[in-house]
Amino acid sequence: MAQAAEPASGTRDFLADDVRRRERAFTTVREVFERYGFDPLVTPAFERLDVLTGKYGDEGDKLIFKILRRGEHEASGEADLALRYDLTVPLARVVATYGNRLPTPYKRYALGSVWRADRPGRGRFREFTQCDVDTVGSTSPLADAEILWAIHDALEALGIEQFRFEINSRQALFGLLDAYGVPADLGGRVLITLDKLDKLDPDAVSAELVERGLATATASALVADLASDDPDRVRKQLDGTEQGRAGLAEVDRLVELTAGLPAGRVAFTPRMVRGLDYYTGPIFEVSATGYPGSIASGGRYDGLVAALGGPDVPACGGSIGIERILASQQPSETEARGLDVAITVLGAEADLTALAAALRSAGLRVGVYLGSSGKLAKQLKWANDQRARFAVLYGRDEQADGAVTIRDMHSGDQERIAFTQAAAYLAARVRGD
Amino acid sequence: MAQAAEPASGTRDFLADDVRRRERAFTTVREVFERYGFDPLVTPAFERLDVLTGKYGDEGDKLIFKILRRGEHEASGEADLALRYDLTVPLARVVATYGNRLPTPYKRYALGSVWRADRPGRGRFREFTQCDVDTVGSTSPLADAEILWAIHDALEALGIEQFRFEINSRQALFGLLDAYGVPADLGGRVLITLDKLDKLDPDAVSAELVERGLATATASALVADLASDDPDRVRKQLDGTEQGRAGLAEVDRLVELTAGLPAGRVAFTPRMVRGLDYYTGPIFEVSATGYPGSIASGGRYDGLVAALGGPDVPACGGSIGIERILASQQPSETEARGLDVAITVLGAEADLTALAAALRSAGLRVGVYLGSSGKLAKQLKWANDQRARFAVLYGRDEQADGAVTIRDMHSGDQERIAFTQAAAYLAARVRGD
Numbered sequence: 058m059a060q061a062a063e064p065a066s067g068t069r070d071f072l073a074d075d076v077r078r079r080e081r082a083f084t085t086v087r088e089v090f091e092r093y094g095f096d097p098l099v100t101p102a103f104e105r106l107d108v109l110t111g112k113y114g115d116e117g118d119k120l121i122f123k124i125l126r127r128g129e130h131e132a133s134g135e136a137d138l139a140l141r142y143d144l145t146v147p148l149a150r151v152v153a154t155y156g157n158r159l160p161t162p163y164k165r166y167a168l169g170s171v172w173r174a175d176r177p178g179r180g181r182f183r184e185f186t187q188c189d190v191d192t193v194g195s196t197s198p199l200a201d202a203e204i205l206w207a208i209h210d211a212l213e214a215l216g217i218e219q220f221r222f223e224i225n226s227r228q229a230l231f232g233l234l235d236a237y238g239v240p241a242d243l244g245g246r247v248l249i250t251l252d253k254l255d256k257l258d259p260d261a262v263s264a265e266l267v268e269r270g271l272a273t274a275t276a277s278a279l280v281a282d283l284a285s286d287d288p289d290r291v292r293k294q295l296d297g298t299e300q301g302r303a304g305l306a307e308v309d310r311l312v313e314l315t316a317g318l319p320a321g322r323v324a325f326t327p328r329m330v331r332g333l334d335y336y337t338g339p340i341f342e343v344s345a346t347g348y349p350g351s352i353a354s355g356g357r358y359d360g361l362v363a364a365l366g367g368p369d370v371p372a373c374g375g376s377i378g379i380e381r382i383l384a385s386q387q388p389s390e391t392e393a394r395g396l397d398v399a400i401t402v403l404g405a406e407a408d409l410t411a412l413a414a415a416l417r418s419a420g421l422r423v424g425v426y427l428g429s430s431g432k433l434a435k436q437l438k439w440a441n442d443q444r445a446r447f448a449v450l451y452g453r454d455e456q457a458d459g460a461v462t463i464r465d466m467h468s469g470d471q472e473r474i475a476f477t478q479a480a481a482y483l484a485a486r487v488r489g490d
Numbered sequence: 491m492a493q494a495a496e497p498a499s500g501t502r503d504f505l506a507d508d509v510r511r512r513e514r515a516f517t518t519v520r521e522v523f524e525r526y527g528f529d530p531l532v533t534p535a536f537e538r539l540d541v542l543t544g545k546y547g548d549e550g551d552k553l554i555f556k557i558l559r560r561g562e563h564e565a566s567g568e569a570d571l572a573l574r575y576d577l578t579v580p581l582a583r584v585v586a587t588y589g590n591r592l593p594t595p596y597k598r599y600a601l602g603s604v605w606r607a608d609r610p611g612r613g614r615f616r617e618f619t620q621c622d623v624d625t626v627g628s629t630s631p632l633a634d635a636e637i638l639w640a641i642h643d644a645l646e647a648l649g650i651e652q653f654r655f656e657i658n659s660r661q662a663l664f665g666l667l668d669a670y671g672v673p674a675d676l677g678g679r680v681l682i683t684l685d686k687l688d689k690l691d692p693d694a695v696s697a698e699l700v701e702r703g704l705a706t707a708t709a710s711a712l713v714a715d716l717a718s719d720d721p722d723r724v725r726k727q728l729d730g731t732e733q734g735r736a737g738l739a740e741v742d743r744l745v746e747l748t749a750g751l752p753a754g755r756v757a758f759t760p761r762m763v764r765g766l767d768y769y770t771g772p773i774f775e776v777s778a779t780g781y782p783g784s785i786a787s788g789g790r791y792d793g794l795v796a797a798l799g800g801p802d803v804p805a806c807g808g809s810i811g812i813e814r815i816l817a818s819q820q821p822s823e824t825e826a827r828g829l830d831v832a833i834t835v836l837g838a839e840a841d842l843t844a845l846a847a848a849l850r851s852a853g854l855r856v857g858v859y860l861g862s863s864g865k866l867a868k869q870l871k872w873a874n875d876q877r878a879r880f881a882v883l884y885g886r887d888e889q890a891d892g893a894v895t896i897r898d899m900h901s902g903d904q905e906r907i908a909f910t911q912a913a914a915y916l917a918a919r920v921r922g923d
Contacts, residue, residue, distance in 0.1 A: 062586035065571055068534035070584055076530040092850040094829050094857030097509040101501035101617050102535055125556045125569050127607040134567015136558050138498055151503055153495035162860050174560040184534050195860035199839055317844045396527050406632055411750045417525040424527030427595050427628035
């Protein structure tokens, strides 16, 4: 049974404390997105298979969980449905489904599970939560800036203290290639290598560029400028090409429209590439002290909705790496939730049921002993296991006196209160009056 | 594209207002269950196929969505995973997985999607939300009563006004068969027919009983007593058999322990059978004025966790028909959420971004115009579409004066405020100061 009882490979059960911690984080993010006027969207766990296939490349397609046809078609072994692989394709499908019945622009956030048949590993799951915020139908730089603001506020609300948006622009990147005379056919591969500058040392990156076919002098100049951490060196180069200037203008506009954020939170980072090639405008990644890799990212992707089966509309958005953040944060004491009041049972169940009801009406979290032991010590052990703040004792003595004994489970102090006063007294104690 | 863009058959997209309405109901229920000391449990969307098969009968098994093996095994057309069909089998699996690492008793609630390959129809979906509350590991009647209390409070909190728990006991039902001399081999079928007394008229039920092989006199007496709505007639009969007395004792104990609920909320209903044959003790169904069928149900099912692959532990629980309730309730005006403040954009974007940030810090929901029109009328139409309470206008005049115009979108009234006062003023207006 042991093995049979495990959750499926790569999936997790979330017991009470985990659920509360995760839900608290999710609620925090939702509240921020709501303040920005983003609307929630919930789509089904599965889509028709053809909605998903061909959207994630060959490698991605292999990781899609496919669902067998039902009924008489089951024996065919064919699939007609698939679990969603991300939240972006469902967004594109919704934009196609509802068209102009959606607000324009359509600003939505989505927080939900996605499923990928990846090889499970440390921190890599087959079911995990994504957290996306996107604006579909606006070309305004205010829309790009708003994504950064919203993600910024969400990260702050999640308790992340030191973090920075590294921003760049796809146009600036193409301008960069142009300015340094990188042959067009090498462009993509050069960018992929340059993206490693945050992990590898400059010489290694240079060497890889040369290996990929770039002239040694070009490679060295490019890497020296990008690795210098002085964006002005790159800026000068970009100023020399039309696309470079257009990219710089995008970056500068984004900096201007996020100037209200705390100092140092946004930095032009010319070497930041973002792996995904569907971006068409400004792009960003967030790195934070104490967290591995990037904890949020995004950008403008004007052609993507159409490529994913939706109408041809501009769009920009971002995603918070909520699983990565949750994995790096220590659970805090306050997230574990015990009982406010544990009611022991030594007879007179109807009285205690009424007391429990009164306490719950006052908003308290109340448990009644449901075990089979008539021994108070065993019941108090249960109260302790339940992390109860107070326990109610109502034995024969108390019943005869019309009183209850209230035990402070932290100090062990006990006091006797009239039964009729017990609810008000406990509610006040729990509230800390 | 139209057809291609639909969500998969039997599934639904939830846009903003629907998400908010559903989430509000879910939160309401969760808060009530938390007050009773139930803990949340979230399990994966899919389980290993063998965890689910054979648990729902032949008909149920056919409705399980199966997931194809991945990788090299995909071509086999075999499934190794399946989407969860209910929340009870995952609970049994969790009890098996974690054993004594769970609290004793284990009181949990779960609110989540389940998937069934049913033929989609009016109110019948392939993806829908279930809402369960269960106590595993207690034989105490207080545990049974607590389920009723918790569901009662949840239904009240959901705004349901007139509803009634019809309670009965499996033991009482078997005592009933005994008391009326129903042959043992007819028992199951007789109960199934008697369950129809809330839909069919007594003569039709009598006729069906006779058709199923019951003597005419027995059928008539049984139906007359059960249909009389005078439980004392049945009570007298039950008093004549041992099992009947045991059943009555269970029912009476449950009535005693729910005596604190509003009058008329709990009624012994001898004809109430509950279709599912895994119940072993008290059972209940909730009917409500204005809602079709039953909106909640449950009971004690001591053998079920073991039968579903878990350890042999007693259990009781209930389920709220949250989809049915949501379908019967009209969306209220207050659930639609518009913007508190819509900021129009006629230049000076950085100023407006700062104003938006100040308003959001005050907790307001703020949208900034992201469209391409420079015409105020068009921007005000957008503000109106966003159901904005107020709009901010900041044209050349205002910019020159260091002021903003604030438009009350309900009345159309406009007033001019110093730019530096705008955030405080709007926050106060929205709060209704």
